[in-house]
């Protein structure tokens with residue numbers, strides 16, 4: 001009898017344990033389910049939107065300015081973060097635009113100032129020096145007849161004066177290339193190239209008239225690129241090509257010199273006080289043109305700038 005009771009008790013205990021095990025099993029399953037739902041919610045509302053924002057923000061390092069204008073599907077805090085980033089980008093863009101306007105105004109005032117200086121040198125300084133040179137020439141005639149040392153000194157002074165006048169004329173040409181207005185872009189660049197014996201200049205395509213501001217920008221680009229090739233490249237050969245294509249006018253300046261490591265962003269040059277290439281790029285951007293620089297150490301440099309013809313015609 002006792003035996004039978006014991007067996008019954010054991011069976012009862014076992015059934016209770018089995019029952020408890022079942023409940024535990026369900027509890028674990030439900031907890032796991034809730035946990036998975038929670039994880040999914042965290043992934044969808046927090047991690048994914050954050051990841052999207054982080055990916056967009058990473059492109060800032062490469063100089064891009066993403067809009068952050070698509071509302072995030074994330075939690076309130078993530079959406080706030082997106083709005084802050086959007087606001088920050090807006091501020092950066094505004095600051096950049098202000099800087100561009102300021103620099104363009106600066107470039108224009110530089111050109112005006114160059115024109116003023118060039119005119120003053122041409123109208124005052126050179127004219128006075130030419131008069132002095134003539135006076136020296138006239139004074140030298142009677143003295144020459146005496147075959148004195150004074151005539152040699154006068155000749156030397158006159159020759160020096162003429163070199164000085166030539167130098168000033170060159171300075172004027174660089175300050176304000178009047179030849180640009182008189183003879184056009186190709187002739188102005190050709191004259192610029194005459195000073196560089198290792199430079200070959202050629203024109204491709206059929207030349208057509210272009211807007212003066214853009215012509216001036218192409219000329220300034222040629223000046224800077226040629227000056228860089230002379231100063232920095234130690235090149236044996238420099239080539240400048242002006243290409244008149246139906247849609248755009250392009251200038252390409254290449255050298256076979258020592259080249260250089262391009263910074264991640266060209267803007268970095270500004271912090272080292274180098275503004276030449278940046279200046280070309282900004283002028284081109286302002287006029288709706290393009291600017292490219294390709295360079296590698298020991299492999300030379302190529303600068304390409306172009307302005308679209310449509311914009312020129314519209315301007």
Ligand SMILES: Nc1ncnc2c1ncn2[C@@H]1O[C@H](COP(=O)(O)OP(=O)(O)O)[C@@H](O)[C@H]1O
Pocket residue numbers: 224228229232233255257258259260269273274275276277278301
């Ligand atoms: N053709 C070139 N060959 C070699 N290095 C160049 C050339 N053009 C530019 N560089 C390098 O790029 C730098 C930036 O040029 P740039 O912006 O014109 O400034 P800057 O001429 O005043 O130094 C130069 O200091 C030089 O190191």
Ligand SMILES: [Mg+2]
Pocket residue numbers: 224227228276277
């Ligand atoms: Mg330079």
